[in-house]
Amino acid sequence: MTMMQASGRRPSRISAGTIGIYAxxxxxxxxxxxxxxxxxxTSLKPMEEIRLGNILMWPNAVTxxxxxxxxxxxxxxxxxxxxxxxxxxSVRILIPSLILSIAAGAVTGxxxxxxxxxxxxxxxxxxxxxxxxxxxVFLYPLVRIFAVTGIYNSFACIVLVHVIFGLPIMTLLFRNxxxxxxxxxxxxxxxxxxxxxxxxxxxxxxxxxxxxxxxxILQVTGIWxxxxxxxxxxxxxxxxMTVQLNNIVSSRQGESQYNTEMAATILTAMIPLAVYFISxxxxxxxxxxxxxxx
Amino acid sequence: xxxxxxxxxxxxxxxxRVLNGLSLDVQAGEFIVLLGPxxxxxxxxxxxxxxxxxxxxxxxxxxxxxxxWHEPKDRGIAMVFxxxxxxxxxxxxxxxxxxxxxxxxxxAEIEERVxxxxxxxxISHLLDRRPDQLSGGQRQRVAIGRALVRDAHVFLFDEPxxxxxxxxxxxxxxxxxxxxxxxxxxxxxxxxxxxxEALTLADRIVVMKDQKIQQMGTPDEIxxxxxxxxxxxxxxxxQMNFFEGELTGGPGGAAFKSGELHLPLDGYNFNSAPVTGQxxxxxxxxxxxxITENGPWQGFKTELVETHGADNLIxxxxxxxxxxxxxxxxxxPALGSPLTLAPxxxxxxxxxTQTSMRI
Ligand SMILES: Nc1ncnc2c1ncn2[C@@H]1O[C@H](COP(=O)(O)OP(=O)(O)OP(=O)(O)O)[C@@H](O)[C@H]1O
Ligand SMILES: [Mg+2]
Numbered sequence: 001m002t003m004m005q006a007s008g009r010r011p012s013r014i015s016a017g018t019i020g021i022y023a024x025x026x027x028x029x030x031x032x033x034x035x036x037x038x039x040x041x042t043s044l045k046p047m048e049e050i051r052l053g054n055i056l057m058w059p060n061a062v063t064x065x066x067x068x069x070x071x072x073x074x075x076x077x078x079x080x081x082x083x084x085x086x087x088x089x090s091v092r093i094l095i096p097s098l099i100l101s102i103a104a105g106a107v108t109g110x111x112x113x114x115x116x117x118x119x120x121x122x123x124x125x126x127x128x129x130x131x132x133x134x135x136x137v138f139l140y141p142l143v144r145i146f147a148v149t150g151i152y153n154s155f156a157c158i159v160l161v162h163v164i165f166g167l168p169i170m171t172l173l174f175r176n177x178x179x180x181x182x183x184x185x186x187x188x189x190x191x192x193x194x195x196x197x198x199x200x201x202x203x204x205x206x207x208x209x210x211x212x213x214x215x216x217i218l219q220v221t222g223i224w225x226x227x228x229x230x231x232x233x234x235x236x237x238x239x240x241m242t243v244q245l246n247n248i249v250s251s252r253q254g255e256s257q258y259n260t261e262m263a264a265t266i267l268t269a270m271i272p273l274a275v276y277f278i279s280x281x282x283x284x285x286x287x288x289x290x291x292x293x294x
Numbered sequence: 295x296x297x298x299x300x301x302x303x304x305x306x307x308x309x310x311r312v313l314n315g316l317s318l319d320v321q322a323g324e325f326i327v328l329l330g331p332x333x334x335x336x337x338x339x340x341x342x343x344x345x346x347x348x349x350x351x352x353x354x355x356x357x358x359x360x361x362x363w364h365e366p367k368d369r370g371i372a373m374v375f376x377x378x379x380x381x382x383x384x385x386x387x388x389x390x391x392x393x394x395x396x397x398x399x400x401x402a403e404i405e406e407r408v409x410x411x412x413x414x415x416x417i418s419h420l421l422d423r424r425p426d427q428l429s430g431g432q433r434q435r436v437a438i439g440r441a442l443v444r445d446a447h448v449f450l451f452d453e454p455x456x457x458x459x460x461x462x463x464x465x466x467x468x469x470x471x472x473x474x475x476x477x478x479x480x481x482x483x484x485x486x487x488x489x490x491e492a493l494t495l496a497d498r499i500v501v502m503k504d505q506k507i508q509q510m511g512t513p514d515e516i517x518x519x520x521x522x523x524x525x526x527x528x529x530x531x532x533q534m535n536f537f538e539g540e541l542t543g544g545p546g547g548a549a550f551k552s553g554e555l556h557l558p559l560d561g562y563n564f565n566s567a568p569v570t571g572q573x574x575x576x577x578x579x580x581x582x583x584x585i586t587e588n589g590p591w592q593g594f595k596t597e598l599v600e601t602h603g604a605d606n607l608i609x610x611x612x613x614x615x616x617x618x619x620x621x622x623x624x625x626x627p628a629l630g631s632p633l634t635l636a637p638x639x640x641x642x643x644x645x646x647t648q649t650s651m652r653i
Contacts, residue, residue, distance in 0.1 A: 116348075184379040187346050192393035192444070193367035202392070206383035 043067065043262035050258050066259035070267060074260055076247035083264045086244030090224060090271075092155065093240055097162035097223050102215045104163060105170020106208065110200050112171065113178040114186045124175070131168035138165075139232055146233065153235030161233050162223050170215055177211040178204065217279055221272045241268050295322040295479050296357035296370060296447035298343065303352035305335075305342050312338045313505055315352065322357075325474050325482045329492040330502035331528070336485040339502075340450050343483065344373050356448055367396070369448075372441035376453040378433045380425040380440070386412075387421040390440045404443075411442040414473070431462040438470070442477075451484040455491065463491075471495055489529050493517065501525050518641060523650040526577045526643055532607055534577045535617040538647060543570040550576050550644070554613050555591060561639050566653050573647040580607065580620040582638040585627070589636030596627045610635070 038055050043066050045059040072082040079085075108127075112120050142161065146152035151160070181204075189199045230240035239247075245268045249261050298320040305313040312335050320326045328336045341347045343354055345366040353362045361369045372393075380389050387408055394404045412418040415435045425433055434454055441449060454470075455463045471494065474482055486492055492499050493513045501508045501516060501524075509521035520526035526534050539552025541559075548568055550557040557576065568574075594612035606626060608619045610633055619635070627633060646653050 182377050182379065184375040184377050185381065187341070187344075188373065188375060188379040188440075189381070189392070190346060191344060191366045191371065191373045192440075193396035194392075195396075198396060203381050203383075 039262045039266055043070075043259050043266060045259055047255075047257065047259060063259075066257070067263040067267070069257075070248075070260045070263035074248045074257075074264055076244055076251055083241055083244055083248065083267055086239060086241035087267070089234070089238050089244075090241040093158055093162070093230070093234065093238065094220065094223050094271075097159045097166070098216065098219050100159065101163045101166030101170055101219055101223075102212065104167055105215065106174045106205070106212075107200065108167065108171040109174025109176075109178055110204055111196075112175050114183070114199075114204075115196065124171070127168045127171050131172065135165065135228065139228075143232065153233070155234070155238050158229060158234040158238060158240075161229050162226070165229070166219055166222070169218070173215055173218070174208075174211060177208070181207065213279055217275055220275050224271050296481055297322040297324075297355075298448055298481055298483065299353075299355040300339070300343065301353045301355065303339070303342060303354065304350045305338055305347065306350045311350070311505075313342070316505070316507065318500060318507065318510075320481055320483060322481055323478050325484065325495060325497045327492040327496035327499050328483065328485045328502060329487065329489060329499055329529070330508075331487060334502045335505040336487075336502060337452055340373075340452050340483065340485050343369075343448075344371055344450055345369055367393075370446055371448045371450055372444045372446035373450040374434075374437050374441050374452070374454045376456055378425070378437045378457075380433055380436055382425055385422050385424050386417065386428070386436050386439075389425070389436060390443050393440065393444045407443045407445070408439075411439045414442065414476070415439045415469075430458050431466060434458065434466060438473070442473075447479075447481060449480055449482045451482065453486055454484075456486070456488065463488075467491055467494060489531065493529070499529075501528065503528070519652070520577070520643060521652050523575060523577075523645050526645070530579055532580050532618050532620065534579050534643075535583070537576040537578075537615060539574055539576060541568050541570055541572045541574050550574060552576070552615075554593075555615070557590060557637065557642075559644075562642065562644065564644075564653060568644075568653060572653075574653070575645040575647045575650075577643040577645065578617075578637050579641065580618040581605075582641040583617070583619050584636050584638065585619070585621065585625070585633050586636045587634060589634045591635040591637070592632075594633045594635055596629050596631050596633060599626055599629070 041057065041059060042050060042055065044062050044064070046061060046063050046065070049060060070082060071084050073080055074082045111117055112124055117123070143152065146157050151157045185203065186199065189203050194203065224240075225242060226240065227242045227246070230238075230243050234240060234243075245264055248264055298318075300316060300318040302315045302317055303313055304311060304315055316335075316339065318339075328339065330336055338347070342349050343356075345354075345361065345364055349362060353360055355361065356369055356371070381392060384392065390408045390411060391404050394407065399407075408421070409418070412421055415438060417432065417435050417439060420428060420432055420436070425436070428436065434457075437454070451470075455466055458466065470484075474480065474495075484491075484495060493516075496513055498510060498512055499516045500510045503524050509516060509525045511519075511521075516525060516529055520529065520534075523536075527536070537550075537552045537555065539550055539555070542549050542551045548559045548562075548570075550559055594610045594617075596608060597611045597616070598609040600607040600609070601623070603623060605623055606621050608621055608625070608627065610617055610619060644653050645651060
């Protein structure tokens with residue numbers, strides 16, 4: 001008998017463990033993909049076909065009618081302008097909230113990790129505490145405060161709320177990232193005559209790309225998916241897409257338009273989905289580099 | 295030209311005092327090396343001079359100014375760090391120009407100063423690269439260049455060479471020395487725990503341990519006349535040989551006695567009057583013991599020969615002592631061969647065993 005010499009690439013073996021892992025992954029994938037598949041199929045079918053059942057089947061006659069209706073004609077109560085209204089509201093809320101909350105978090109995190117601010121640790125502790133208290137606790141007091149100051153139920157109000165509630169997690173994120181940068185860099189910049197803002201803008205910010213991307217992903221998803229704040233603080237004219245979607249789905253006038261509702265749901269989920277697909281790689285990298293962990 | 299004067303400086307992190315009433319005077323244009331083991335407070339001292347941390351007590355003077363409360367940029371200093379600390383998103387040119395930009399220096403002057411510093415350090419061809427496109431040695435040159443363009447009166451170096459390999463370290467060490475000779479109006483304070491760097495670079499060495507200054511002096515003073523046992527053992531490689539014993543009097547004058555070893559001490563320059571019976575530690579550097587036919591110490595045997603190229607390190611044993619001798623490269627006594635040793639009396643050091651101070 002000749003012995004095979006070990007040489008070159010090691011032959012792969014399929015063990016029970018590998019099979020188990022793949023089976024698990026497959027089941028998990030099916031579990032999460034099935035609802036998405038059903039939604040997509042339903043949104044592409046006319047109502048007659050939906051009534052037949054067969055929710056998993058590819059549509060006999062593919063139609064984009066429900067998508068168009070969902071976007072521009074679906075009704076919430078008497079208002080029949082589709083989810084597009086909510087979409088644009090959400091976009092208008094998202095952009096300033098996103099920029100302001102990330103800017104505030106980055107500056108606070110930078111100040112906390114590099115500048116010996118008096119009471120920095122106490123402040124950071126309070127911020128952390130804020131991150132762990134359930135939002136519901138703050139709702140009523142905030143409503144009262146905003147009502148008194150007169151900005152309740154406005155566009156500015158909802159943006160402010162997103163910035164305030166984004167601050168703890170954003171600060172934590174940036175502080176931890178900046179704590180991993182070598183402090184000698186900061187010292188060198190101080191000796192070179194950099195001040196608070198010039199060091200931040202010229203040296204720290206250019207090194208922050210990975211964490212900026214992670215923060216953007218977190219905030220886009222968080223703000224876009226928000227329902228409670230939008231409903232409570234935005235006011236009737238600024239309701240975000242999630243609230244509007246809920247109104248469409250729950251308004252019962254005659255038969256439920258399942259295909260339109262599914263299309264509206266997919267449309268609502270589109271932005272966070274797109275963000276994940278485009279930047280998932282960065283997100284994983286951010287987590288791996290320890291940026292997200294507490 | 296600026297002198298640096300540190301007066302009764304105390305630095306505390308929370309409740310732990312890292313420096314406690316430390317004073318140090320550096321003359322203008324001097325090259326001072328702070329030498330000491332890890333954790334002895336060298337970086338802390340340097341950072342305090344730079345204004346990068348708050349002092350609890352005491353003063354820092356640079357030139358004729360009390361800069362204790364000044365911002366780092368207003369102290370007329372430049373600093374080079376162990377980790378280079380180059381701004382990663384800027385190319386070499388902008389790294390070097392950053393400080394000048396912050397000081398609102400005119401464009402033409404920035405350009406001129408950067409070019410001049412780059413030529414001096416031979417990094418002109420690297421000006422458009424980013425730090426991650428440079429080797430370690432090149433990075434440290436850029437870091438030195440960045441300090442150089444600022445025309446500071448005082449240069450602070452915090453272990454600038456310790457991230458480099460041995461060869462580069464030697465190269466850059468020579469260049470830093472040359473640099474100081476070119477710009478000899480600049481005062482340099484250089485932190486290291488590498489004694490070779492300290493001995494080769496310094497005009498004066500400050501040996502620190504446990505947050506305290508142990509000895510301050512020229513490299514020769516530090517090497518040949520260590521002020522206490524710590525300095526004697528810390529400086530010099532291979533290490534100094536130590537013998538514990540006592541002082542005996544006698545008709546022939548004072549002598550050192552350790553077991554059967556006996557060494558007459560006539561000609562030794564005592565710092566303080568010795569007392570007969572005093573416990574002493576005798577220190578002799580490996581190169582200050584020679585092998586002769588008729589030395590005072592007989593009955594030693596060769597135990598090991600380490601070949602170092604230019605010279606050999608010979609370990610010998612006898613009389614319950616083990617000692618190191620540094621001999622020329624052609625001296626290779628056979629293992630086990632008996633040796634007679636003669637210490638060089640002009641280069642021995644005596645310490646009080648109890649206080650560990652030189653006597
Ligand atoms: N931020 C800090 N908080 C508390 N203690 C500190 C801090 N920085 C330094 N120390 C302590 O101060 C002492 C001196 O530290 P320092 O950095 O000056 O040492 P060093 O001589 O530069 O050592 P090394 O050669 O390792 O760089 C050490 O014991 C260290 O633990
Ligand atoms: Mg140090």
